[in-house]
């Protein structure tokens with residue numbers, strides 16, 4: 600065992616395929632490596648196991664109900680390493696807004712697992728990493744596809760189908776994404792439940808919406824390879840139409856999407872679980888992204904990020 604263990608991860612955005620990915624359709628997601636989360640475990644002389652995060656500081660056993668997924672994961676890791684009487688303090692620092700569809704819970708799980716394996720000086724395979732992250736994601740999001748954990752731990756854009764390893768997706772499209780936070784907490788777990796209920800109450804239409812989203816993800820893959828950003832924008836907006844029909848959008852999200860479309864966006868949609876959270880809007884270049892970002896903030900967005908799709912400066916700019 601070392602005296603310090605460190606694990607890192609980052610935010611993600613889903614370009615296309617949220618919700619439908621839970622039902623076996625493909626999705627495409629992008630890591631945002633500049634929006635970082637770090638977990639540090641520091642050895643203590645006592646047998647205390649303490650957590651220090653923006654939501655809770657104290658003994659891990661006293662973590663609040665909304666941290667049940669994280670707490671269960673940590674207890675599973677303690678068992679895995681027979682570390683019941685090892686004392687440490689775990690510090691979580693995060694640039695990710697929580698509950699905004701940017702993968703905050705999965706990113707926390709990934710960095711915690713990496714920090715534990717570093718602390719106990721053990722090798723960690725990608726398969727084990729994702730399997731362990733699922734302990735947290737299952738509790739936090741009910742039936743997760745695994746997409747969030749796969750992307751918050753990946754360095755490249757991924758093409759993802761539930762039950763399979765994500766595949767690196769080459770991008771050949773110019774254009775810039777503006778990500779904007781509606782300021783309203785997303786409710787991924789509730790949104791997943793709502794889609795599940797609609798599948799029971801209105802099966803035919805809901806299956807149709809899920810399949811359409813899957814087909815749009817396939818069209819997106821072609822667009823990313825052919826480099827057609829105009830078509831990509833149209834596809835993103837078509838996906839938003841389906842997500843609205845699935846009842847996972849929110850007035851605050853719809854409002855920001857409208858502002859984006861009125862200000863030169865080629866297309867826009869919610870990203871992540873929905874019912875609040877963030878939108879993504881595709882624009883043709885960095886200058887348009889900057890001016891749209893200002894417009895979105897004026898319209899009530901609480902934060903924006905700018906992410907070029909390909910070429911040039913690949914850093915995410917936080918606005």
Ligand SMILES: C[C@@](O)(CCO)CC(=O)[O-]
Pocket residue numbers: 613616617618619620621700702740742743744745746747787791871872
């Ligand atoms: C809504 C969803 O598709 C994405 C949440 O970021 C759920 C999942 O894939 O686990």
